[in-house]
Amino acid sequence: MKKNIGLLIVVLLVVATIGTYVKQQIDKDREIETASLGKEMEERKIGLKNGDTPPDFTLTSLDGEDVTLSELRGKKVVLNFWATWCPPCKAEMPHMQNYYEQNAKKDNVEIIAVNLTEAERDVTEDAKIDSVMTFRESFDLTFPILLDQKNSAGLAYQVITIPTTYFIDSNGYIQRAIRGPMNAEMLKSYVDAMD
Amino acid sequence: MNNTEWFSIRTLTLPATAVALLVAFFIVWLVIRVQFSKKWAGVYGDAVFTFILVWKFSVIVTDFKAVIAQPFALLYFNGGTIGVFLGGMAASLQLWWKRKKIHFDETGIVACSWAIILTQSSYQWLVVLLNDNQTNSEVITLLVLSTLTVLILWKITAINRALFLYTFGLMIVAFFQPLGLWQPAVGVSVILLIVGIGIQRLAGVTKSFGGKE
Numbered sequence: 001m002k003k004n005i006g007l008l009i010v011v012l013l014v015v016a017t018i019g020t021y022v023k024q025q026i027d028k029d030r031e032i033e034t035a036s037l038g039k040e041m042e043e044r045k046i047g048l049k050n051g052d053t054p055p056d057f058t059l060t061s062l063d064g065e066d067v068t069l070s071e072l073r074g075k076k077v078v079l080n081f082w083a084t085w086c087p088p089c090k091a092e093m094p095h096m097q098n099y100y101e102q103n104a105k106k107d108n109v110e111i112i113a114v115n116l117t118e119a120e121r122d123v124t125e126d127a128k129i130d131s132v133m134t135f136r137e138s139f140d141l142t143f144p145i146l147l148d149q150k151n152s153a154g155l156a157y158q159v160i161t162i163p164t165t166y167f168i169d170s171n172g173y174i175q176r177a178i179r180g181p182m183n184a185e186m187l188k189s190y191v192d193a194m195d
Numbered sequence: 196m197n198n199t200e201w202f203s204i205r206t207l208t209l210p211a212t213a214v215a216l217l218v219a220f221f222i223v224w225l226v227i228r229v230q231f232s233k234k235w236a237g238v239y240g241d242a243v244f245t246f247i248l249v250w251k252f253s254v255i256v257t258d259f260k261a262v263i264a265q266p267f268a269l270l271y272f273n274g275g276t277i278g279v280f281l282g283g284m285a286a287s288l289q290l291w292w293k294r295k296k297i298h299f300d301e302t303g304i305v306a307c308s309w310a311i312i313l314t315q316s317s318y319q320w321l322v323v324l325l326n327d328n329q330t331n332s333e334v335i336t337l338l339v340l341s342t343l344t345v346l347i348l349w350k351i352t353a354i355n356r357a358l359f360l361y362t363f364g365l366m367i368v369a370f371f372q373p374l375g376l377w378q379p380a381v382g383v384s385v386i387l388l389i390v391g392i393g394i395q396r397l398a399g400v401t402k403s404f405g406g407k408e
Contacts, residue, residue, distance in 0.1 A: 006230025007348055010313065013222065014341040017320040021337055024324070087267045094261055161205075176201070178208050181271045183258070189210065193199050
């Protein structure tokens with residue numbers, strides 16, 4: 001008799017799995033139907049949720065160039081928020097650099113690392129920028145690093161934990177926000193999963 | 196299957212495949228606990244624990260430089276695909292080292308084949324449910340593995356035949372999946388097949404030894 005209990009659970013599992021799958025497929029079909037009804041007129045919604053258009057900003061990079069987020073449309077954008085004193089940011093930087101060197105061109109990706117300069121732990125503005133400069137040199141980073149000296153982007157993106165990374169597709173929609181560090185493998189799989 | 200979803204708990208982000216594996220471990224542990232005895236659920240739990248530890252900390256091996264430069268990396272990252280293989284091998288070795296202590300009897304062999312087959316099937320089912328892949332590969336995965344699993348657990352008592360049949364079935368399924376035949380799940384399945392047959396041999400040996408005494 002006992003033999004049947006385990007088998008029974010397995011059969012129930014199979015039934016539950018297939019049932020859930022069928023339901024998922026039906027829901028998906030319905031979603032597509034309703035989406036196709038009223039999508040054309042829809043305007044871009046500015047926000048931080050998946051599918052929203054992220055708040056635009058123009059910040060100056062460490063090399064003195066102005067970078068505007070919306071001008072990067074057409075490329076996939078990995079928008080990373082970080083600070084020099086943050087251990088997980090340090091852990092992920094070499095991975096981002098590796099990814100940038102090996103895959104960014106091929107995958108049509110731009111990495112934008114916004115340094116939360118206002119939150120840097122130096123007293124003067126110049127000292128803060130120096131810290132970021134030293135950090136970039138020590139990790140040999142080649143992707144653009146933007147300085148958010150007034151915490152405007154940090155506020156607009158409600159960055160509370162760092163690192164926080166937004167994945168923005170080539171049409172300029174947020175596909176995903178990741179809190180916590182990523183390695184090169186994760187970064188690649190996130191990028192591959194978006195259009 | 197391609198991973199298309201991620202789950203976040205605060206700053207910890209896990210891919211759906213990892214979540215599927217963890218849930219599969221729990222389900223299988225529960226089934227073994229119900230179907231067999233506490234002992235075999237315990238053996239399974241130990242193997243799973245070793246697998247998870249080695250997978251997590253194998254980042255020391257796969258990315259030695261980063262861990263030395265940033266010891267924090269140990270906390271945040273895992274060994275990835277290589278880590279999965281290392282974890283699988285470590286769990287297998289542990290079973291081998293402890294073979295005398297565990298003492299695989301007939302129930303043990305059956306429990307072992309259930310664990311091997313069910314872990315893989317539950318994982319595949321959950322990966323299908325949690326991710327979004329091509330419908331045909333999802334349907335093939337669900338149908339073939341469901342039929343195979345129920346049929347094997349219900350009808351086939353010879354463990355080596357059961358495991359060979361299962362791994363063969365999984366390869367066919369993998370062929371229709373986006374990642375193809377050369378994906379970690381197939382490699383792990385082969386390792387588990389070897390483990391299962393090894394354990395059966397082992398039990399056969401202890402049995403005949405017992406007979407002689």
